[in-house]
Amino acid sequence: MKNLAVALVASLFANVATAVPAHKGAAPFLIPIDNQRWVIGNDVWNMTQGRQYGVKLHYKDRDCVGDAWGHYVSYNGAANDLAWTSASVVEKGEHKGVPFIDIMFTADEGDMHWVIFEGQHGAYQYFVNHNLPTLGEFRTLWRLDNTTFPNGRTAEKDGALPPLSDYIAANKVQDETWLAPDGKSYITKYDWTGWLRKQDYYGVYGNEVGSWYINPGKDDYNGNHAKQELMVHRESSSGDAVQLNMIHGTHFTASSSDVFPDGKMWGPWLWYLNDGSKPDAAARAKKEVATWPYPWLNNKAYHARGKVTGRLVLSDGRPAAGAAVFLGDNNPTKTPLDMGSTYYYTSYADAHGNFEFTNVRANTTYGLQAWSNGPPIADVYTTFLQNNVHIVTKEGHKSTTTHLGTLHWPISNRTRRLFQLGDLDHYSHGFLHGGAPHQHGLVSACPANLVYRIGRSQPSTDWCFGQTHRGNWTIEFFEEEEEKEKDQKKPTLIVSLAGYSSGASTTIWANGQHQIGNMTSGGGAPELQNDPSLYRSATAAGEWRLLEFPFQDVGVLQRGSLNTVTFELTQNTTWRGFMWDSIILEW
Numbered sequence: 001m002k003n004l005a006v007a008l009v010a011s012l013f014a015n016v017a018t019a020v021p022a023h024k025g026a027a028p029f030l031i032p033i034d035n036q037r038w039v040i041g042n043d044v045w046n047m048t049q050g051r052q053y054g055v056k057l058h059y060k061d062r063d064c065v066g067d068a069w070g071h072y073v074s075y076n077g078a079a080n081d082l083a084w085t086s087a088s089v090v091e092k093g094e095h096k097g098v099p100f101i102d103i104m105f106t107a108d109e110g111d112m113h114w115v116i117f118e119g120q121h122g123a124y125q126y127f128v129n130h131n132l133p134t135l136g137e138f139r140t141l142w143r144l145d146n147t148t149f150p151n152g153r154t155a156e157k158d159g160a161l162p163p164l165s166d167y168i169a170a171n172k173v174q175d176e177t178w179l180a181p182d183g184k185s186y187i188t189k190y191d192w193t194g195w196l197r198k199q200d201y202y203g204v205y206g207n208e209v210g211s212w213y214i215n216p217g218k219d220d221y222n223g224n225h226a227k228q229e230l231m232v233h234r235e236s237s238s239g240d241a242v243q244l245n246m247i248h249g250t251h252f253t254a255s256s257s258d259v260f261p262d263g264k265m266w267g268p269w270l271w272y273l274n275d276g277s278k279p280d281a282a283a284r285a286k287k288e289v290a291t292w293p294y295p296w297l298n299n300k301a302y303h304a305r306g307k308v309t310g311r312l313v314l315s316d317g318r319p320a321a322g323a324a325v326f327l328g329d330n331n332p333t334k335t336p337l338d339m340g341s342t343y344y345y346t347s348y349a350d351a352h353g354n355f356e357f358t359n360v361r362a363n364t365t366y367g368l369q370a371w372s373n374g375p376p377i378a379d380v381y382t383t384f385l386q387n388n389v390h391i392v393t394k395e396g397h398k399s400t401t402t403h404l405g406t407l408h409w410p411i412s413n414r415t416r417r418l419f420q421l422g423d424l425d426h427y428s429h430g431f432l433h434g435g436a437p438h439q440h441g442l443v444s445a446c447p448a449n450l451v452y453r454i455g456r457s458q459p460s461t462d463w464c465f466g467q468t469h470r471g472n473w474t475i476e477f478f479e480e481e482e483e484k485e486k487d488q489k490k491p492t493l494i495v496s497l498a499g500y501s502s503g504a505s506t507t508i509w510a511n512g513q514h515q516i517g518n519m520t521s522g523g524g525a526p527e528l529q530n531d532p533s534l535y536r537s538a539t540a541a542g543e544w545r546l547l548e549f550p551f552q553d554v555g556v557l558q559r560g561s562l563n564t565v566t567f568e569l570t571q572n573t574t575w576r577g578f579m580w581d582s583i584i585l586e587w
Contacts, residue, residue: 028101028116030089038087040103042116045273047071049105052081057144059121059273060209066145068240073112073127075138082107095296102298109133112140113268115296121274122212124294126267127247129260136257138248138266142204142211149204149211149241152232153278154194156437161204161232162187164239174535174575176236177440186440189233189242190537193252193438196227197346201272201285204232204241210276213245214285215269216292219361220247222340224326225373226426226541228252245269248340254531254543258340265302268294293359304362306391310404312353312370312384314377314411319353320384324373324426327357327366330387336369337543348373362393362400370409371426378423381494381546381584384409414586418491418557419454419477421463422582426544428498431580434465438537441575443468451476466534467569468504468577474566475583479557489587491557493517493549493565496581499542502530503573508549509566514556517549519578520571535575542579 028042036051041058047070048056054071057064065071073082084105090113091102100117109132115124125140132138152161166187171179177188194202196218203212221227229249233242247266250256270288274280293303308327312320326336327345336344342364349355349370360366370384386407393400428434433442446464448471455477457463467473493508493516502521510516521528526547533542557563565585569577 069143122272124268129264136250140245142243143240146239154202154231161234167236188440194231201281202231205276212272216289219343220266224336254529256338305359306362307401308357323349323370325355326369330365330367362391365390372424374423374425416587418585420584424582428465431465435540440537466579490551494584495547498581499533499579501534501576504577505571
């Protein structure tokens with residue numbers, strides 16, 4: 001083995017411009033070429049790491065990077081690529097008899113680690129923050145050879161990446177979006193968006209090689225259940241196949257600019273190489289889930305974890321069956337989708353309202369939130385919050401359980417509901433086109449004008465998931481009950497939006513002449529902050545928000561006759577507007 005290692009070093013220094021073919025039986029290694037270039041790898045693969053870019057990825061007798069950019073770490077889009085100032089092996093060890101090394105590349109902002117096992121197809125990676133600025137986007141990624149990796153795969157989409165020849169400059173309509181050569185459809189990287197916490201494995205692949213990301217933990221990601229992000233795409237300027245690891249992403253949020261504590265860790269996740277087989281990658285993903293948190297990682301804080309259990313009961317006595325439950329910031333100042341400074345956990349309540357979180361990082365205080373995820377509590381628009389949920393571990397104990405007991409969730413105490421259009425679940429599910437596969441411009445297929453009759457129309461066919469064209473969307477309903485002296489309260493319209501992309505304004509009318517509110521980004525009240533969901537291919541969710549519009553006059557609604565609530569869109573911008581979750585009118 002010693003002679004083989006000497007031969008490998010000699011081979012590397014003989015030709016420092018390229019990585020070398022794998023040497024069977026070689027232990028994992030880090031070999032410096034000079035103070036700005038290193039070669040890392042094992043007996044299966046190796047890569048030349050430069051000051052910014054990892055290139056010359058040699059695997060299966062080919063260079064998988066070729067003319068592409070290779071591997072790098074960056075923040076705020078491509079504005080800031082991390083520059084590595086040094087590299088060292090910080091740990092050598094064995095796990096189940098297999099040797100590994102932990103290689104640390106150091107930059108001013110923090111440390112990027114590659115944990116390489118002997119015989120491993122790929123490597124585990126993690127990043128430890130030390131001096132990242134306040135930021136929105138932070139990512140690691142591969143840009144790989146476009147002929148070796150012609151296809152992309154996420155948990156939601158699988159197929160060929162568009163050929164570079166289809167990206168015609170004259171057909172560009174917005175950020176990374178082009179009218180296709182057929183003149184009817186669109187090409188955009190945002191169609192490859194996926195739900196971050198639902199990913200099993202994703203990446204790019206061909207007939208001979210596949211490059212995959214597998215992240216079984218997901219507690220290092222920002223956001224909640226509705227977090228969606230870019231996964232793979234074709235780089236429009238070069239044709240590179242892009243495998244994107246958005247470990248802190250903002251592509252579909254209204255705001256997510258965070259300060260990170262020193263020592264915040266993203267990962268480890270597995271970067272996995274194979275022959276392009278999706279069944280093999282799926283099997284490896286299951287194996288990684290079964291072994292997470294990774295026992296080989298020498299980090300006390302990483303392994304200090306506990307469990308949280310509890311039961312949610314609504315104030316009317318019902319269990320909060322199926323509710324989405326979230327462990328996030330304590331005393332939050334941000335929405336769950338926009339949180340991202342530390343670690344975050346998602347779960348769902350069972351039919352009895354019981355929930356649990358496992359492998360929660362301990363010695364931390366969280367805020368517990370919950371909201372309706374649809375039936376059987378699809379009528380509930382209030383959210384639940386309990387602060388000061390503290391997770392501790394005892395010395396010598398692997399984990400402890402924090403029992404929260406029965407938690408009481410206050411819901412609306414208004415006496416009567418006149419109508420509800422759509423289930424409250426924070427998504428556009430149930431409406432026409434709601435929750436369709438990510439597709440650019442789908443909201444344009446929704447009509448400018450429509451009339452929906454409560455009790456007769458159907459949400460899946462008669463109410464579209466989003467409103468973007470100027471026109472009137474009217475809800476018709478009967479109010480049959482006679483007004484009573486003791487029932488002099490004014491009705492309230494509750495509008496739950498699954499998303500909103502700025503550039504559209506709506507005035508809300510009752511019975512055609514009583515203005516009861518407006519929704520706009522143009523300085524009105526309430527003023528809505530933009531999220532990019534509708535113009536970036538989202539069809540199910542962006543940033544959720546709840547708006548309430550009290551009627552100013554108790555006599556606006558007419559008893560015993562047909563009444564209307566109309567959303568008049570008075571200002572529009574292409575592919576922007578309102579994505580619906582639910583609309584409720586209550587006394």
